[in-house]
Amino acid sequence: MDAVTLSLSPLVPPALAYGLGALALAVAILALVRGLKGWLWRALAGLVLTGALLNPALVQETREPLSDVMVLITDDSASMQIGNRSAAAEQTAQALRALAESDPLLDLVEVSGGASEDGTRLNRALQQGLSQAPRNRLAGVIIASDGQIHDAPPAADDLGLEAPVHHVLTGNPNARDRRLIVSQAPRYGLVGDPVSFTLRVEDEGAATGTAMVNLYVDGGDPIQARVQIGQDVTVQAEIANRGPNVVEIEVEPGQGELSLINNRAAVNVTGVRDRLRVLLVTGEPHNGARAWRNLLKSDPSVDLVHFTILRPLDKDDSVPANELALIAFPVFELFQLSLEEFDLVIFDRYRRRGILRPLYFDNIANYVENGGALLVTTGPPFAGGESVSRSPLASVLPAAPTGQISEERFTPQISEIGQRHPVTRPMLSGEGEWGPWFRRIGARPLSGETVLEAPNGDPLLTLSHEGQGRAAILLSDQAWLWARGYEGGGPHDELFRRVAHWLMGEPELDEERLSARVVDGELEVTRNTLADEVPELEIEWPSGVQESVEMDETGLGVYTERMTAREQGLVRLRSGDLTTVTASGPLNPLEYRDLRPDPEGFAALVDSSEGGIFTLGEEIDLPEFRRTNARARQAGMNWAGLKRNNAYLVTDAQSVPLAPGLLIALLALGLLALAWRREGA
Structure with a gap:
C-alpha cells in the first residue's frame, strides 16, 4: 500500500521559522495600513522565505499494514465446571478463532487463569494477556467468565486501555442455588464434650422454610438438626479424638440447584483432653512399683491416683489396721461410684485377698466393655490361686495363666505382628541391644495381638479390643530393669507410654487406621494395618469424581499413596471398612461461597472501556463479533466490536523537495523587486 504525505524538515528551529513568517506578515499589514502599494508582494516574499525555512517535501511511502490483536481471557476456576459454563467459554473461543482465521489483519491471544x-483471581491472567498485545494495535479484550471473581480489575484508564473490554457471562445469573455458610466455629474442643457451630442456610429460591443439616465428625455417623433458612442457628457435635478432627456440615439439596458443592462446609477442630485420669493399684510393694509411678507422673497430661496395698486383710499380726494404713483404701468410692471417671485402670501385681469383692471386679469388666481401658501387669501371684484371672475380670483379660513361672534369663523380642503394630513398631531399630529380664509368667493368649514375646514365642505383652474398650496384659514383673538401665536397659518409658495411650484410644496408635492430609498441593494418604495387604484406596473428590488406586507398602504395616490434589474442597477416602476425610486447599474456599453467575464482576472495567456484557444462558447464544472503526460505537444489543487501529509499518519512502533553494531565492528576490517597483511608481 502506497501513500503520499507532506513532510516538513525545518532548516532552523520551527519556532524561529514561524516567528519570521509572523514578522513578515506583520510588516505587510503595517504597509497596508500606511497605504504602501507593495504590501502584497512583501507579504508573498515573507511567506516564500518562511516556506523555504520549513523545507517542505512530498514523501511517498510504501506501507505494510499491521494486524490488530484481540485478547481472550478464559476463566478456568472451579466454578466454571458447573453446568455449561466451560462449554460456553469454549464456544466463545472457537468463534474468536474462526474470526481470526478469516481476517488476515486480526490476531488472537488466548490466556487461561483464575x-x-x-x-x-483473573487480574494476573488479564495482565499477562495485555502484555502480549501492543496497545496501539489492541482491538479489544474478551473475558469469558461467570463473573465470580475476588480481585475485581480496575477501570480501563488505570490499565491504559483504549480498546473495548467485553464480558461474555457464562451461566444463568437468575439460577437458584442453596448454600451453607459457617459463621462461627471453634478451633479447639475438649475430647468427649460437644462444641457449638453457628451456621446459616441461604436459598434464593426459598427465602423461608426449613432444611435438614447433617454434621459428620471424621466421617462418622451423622448428627442431624433441622434449621430455619435465612437465620443464624447453633448446632453441636461431640469431638471424639485428640488432635485434628474434620467436622463436615452438609445441608440437604434444594430444588433445581446449580450445584451441591456449596451445600457442604468443613471445619477443622483440634481435640484436646482436659486431663487423663489414671487409677494405679499396686497389689504389694515391689521394685517395679516406683517405675510405674514415675512413668505416669512424668506425663503432664496425666492425673494419677495411686494406691499401694501394704498390708493385706489376710495377714494376722495383731496390729490394728488404722495404725498401719497411710490412707484408707476408698474401695466403694473408686470401684462403684467414680470408676467411669477414669480413662485407664492399672492393676500392678495385684492378688485377690478380699480387698476387692467380686462385685467390684464385675464393675471393672463392665467398665472395659463399655469403653474403658485396663492394664494388668502380672507377677507370680497371677499364676496361683489368688490370680485376678479367677475373678469376673477374666472376661476382659487377653490372656489366661498356665500356672508356670520361668525365672531364666531372657531378652524380650518384638513379635512378628508387633513389627507391624504402631505401639511397638517404632522400637524395632533398637531390638537386640536390650537388657535382659529374669522372670516371665506362663500364659496362653485368648484375644488380641501379642506384640512382645520371649525368645521361645511365649507371650509377654498382649493388646486386645474388648467390647468398646481395650485391655492389655504384661506377663512379667521385670520391666523395671529397663527403667534402671540394667545391662543397657531398654525402651521402658517409650514403650509403656505408648501402651497407655493406645489403651486410652490415641488415634495415631490404632493398628487399623486410615489418615490423609494435603501438603503443598499433594494428597498424602497413609494406611496402617496388621494385615499383609490392604484393599484399594477409593477417593471421592469434591466434584463427586471417584477413582481407585493401589497403595504402595512403604514399611511394615504401612501403606501410602501420594498424588496431586487436583481439586479444592473436602476429599473423602475409603480403604475397606476404614474411611476418613481431609481438606484440599481452604476448608471453605471463597470459590464456592456463591456459585451464581455475577454480571457485576467486571462491570466497572467494561463500562469504562465502552464495552458490553453478554449473558449466555442455558441456550448458548453468542454475540456477533465484528470489526469497528476506532471512533465508532463498540457494543450493541447482540454484537461486540473489535476496533480497527489501522496500524502499519513503513518499508520504503521517497522524498521530493517542494522548495529548492535556488528557485526559492529567485522567487523571493523577484517578489521583493515587484514590491519596490510598485512602491516607486
Whole structure:
C-alpha cells in the first residue's frame, strides 16, 4: 500500500521559522495600513522565505499494514465446571478463532487463569494477556467468565486501555442455588464434650422454610438438626479424638440447584483432653512399683491416683489396721461410684485377698466393655490361686495363666505382628541391644495381638479390643530393669507410654487406621494395618469424581499413596471398612461461597472501556463479533466490536523537495523587486 504525505524538515528551529513568517506578515499589514502599494508582494516574499525555512517535501511511502490483536481471557476456576459454563467459554473461543482465521489483519491471544486457593483471581491472567498485545494495535479484550471473581480489575484508564473490554457471562445469573455458610466455629474442643457451630442456610429460591443439616465428625455417623433458612442457628457435635478432627456440615439439596458443592462446609477442630485420669493399684510393694509411678507422673497430661496395698486383710499380726494404713483404701468410692471417671485402670501385681469383692471386679469388666481401658501387669501371684484371672475380670483379660513361672534369663523380642503394630513398631531399630529380664509368667493368649514375646514365642505383652474398650496384659514383673538401665536397659518409658495411650484410644496408635492430609498441593494418604495387604484406596473428590488406586507398602504395616490434589474442597477416602476425610486447599474456599453467575464482576472495567456484557444462558447464544472503526460505537444489543487501529509499518519512502533553494531565492528576490517597483511608481 502506497501513500503520499507532506513532510516538513525545518532548516532552523520551527519556532524561529514561524516567528519570521509572523514578522513578515506583520510588516505587510503595517504597509497596508500606511497605504504602501507593495504590501502584497512583501507579504508573498515573507511567506516564500518562511516556506523555504520549513523545507517542505512530498514523501511517498510504501506501507505494510499491521494486524490488530484481540485478547481472550478464559476463566478456568472451579466454578466454571458447573453446568455449561466451560462449554460456553469454549464456544466463545472457537468463534474468536474462526474470526481470526478469516481476517488476515486480526490476531488472537488466548490466556487461561483464575484458579487459586483463595478464590478466582483473573487480574494476573488479564495482565499477562495485555502484555502480549501492543496497545496501539489492541482491538479489544474478551473475558469469558461467570463473573465470580475476588480481585475485581480496575477501570480501563488505570490499565491504559483504549480498546473495548467485553464480558461474555457464562451461566444463568437468575439460577437458584442453596448454600451453607459457617459463621462461627471453634478451633479447639475438649475430647468427649460437644462444641457449638453457628451456621446459616441461604436459598434464593426459598427465602423461608426449613432444611435438614447433617454434621459428620471424621466421617462418622451423622448428627442431624433441622434449621430455619435465612437465620443464624447453633448446632453441636461431640469431638471424639485428640488432635485434628474434620467436622463436615452438609445441608440437604434444594430444588433445581446449580450445584451441591456449596451445600457442604468443613471445619477443622483440634481435640484436646482436659486431663487423663489414671487409677494405679499396686497389689504389694515391689521394685517395679516406683517405675510405674514415675512413668505416669512424668506425663503432664496425666492425673494419677495411686494406691499401694501394704498390708493385706489376710495377714494376722495383731496390729490394728488404722495404725498401719497411710490412707484408707476408698474401695466403694473408686470401684462403684467414680470408676467411669477414669480413662485407664492399672492393676500392678495385684492378688485377690478380699480387698476387692467380686462385685467390684464385675464393675471393672463392665467398665472395659463399655469403653474403658485396663492394664494388668502380672507377677507370680497371677499364676496361683489368688490370680485376678479367677475373678469376673477374666472376661476382659487377653490372656489366661498356665500356672508356670520361668525365672531364666531372657531378652524380650518384638513379635512378628508387633513389627507391624504402631505401639511397638517404632522400637524395632533398637531390638537386640536390650537388657535382659529374669522372670516371665506362663500364659496362653485368648484375644488380641501379642506384640512382645520371649525368645521361645511365649507371650509377654498382649493388646486386645474388648467390647468398646481395650485391655492389655504384661506377663512379667521385670520391666523395671529397663527403667534402671540394667545391662543397657531398654525402651521402658517409650514403650509403656505408648501402651497407655493406645489403651486410652490415641488415634495415631490404632493398628487399623486410615489418615490423609494435603501438603503443598499433594494428597498424602497413609494406611496402617496388621494385615499383609490392604484393599484399594477409593477417593471421592469434591466434584463427586471417584477413582481407585493401589497403595504402595512403604514399611511394615504401612501403606501410602501420594498424588496431586487436583481439586479444592473436602476429599473423602475409603480403604475397606476404614474411611476418613481431609481438606484440599481452604476448608471453605471463597470459590464456592456463591456459585451464581455475577454480571457485576467486571462491570466497572467494561463500562469504562465502552464495552458490553453478554449473558449466555442455558441456550448458548453468542454475540456477533465484528470489526469497528476506532471512533465508532463498540457494543450493541447482540454484537461486540473489535476496533480497527489501522496500524502499519513503513518499508520504503521517497522524498521530493517542494522548495529548492535556488528557485526559492529567485522567487523571493523577484517578489521583493515587484514590491519596490510598485512602491516607486
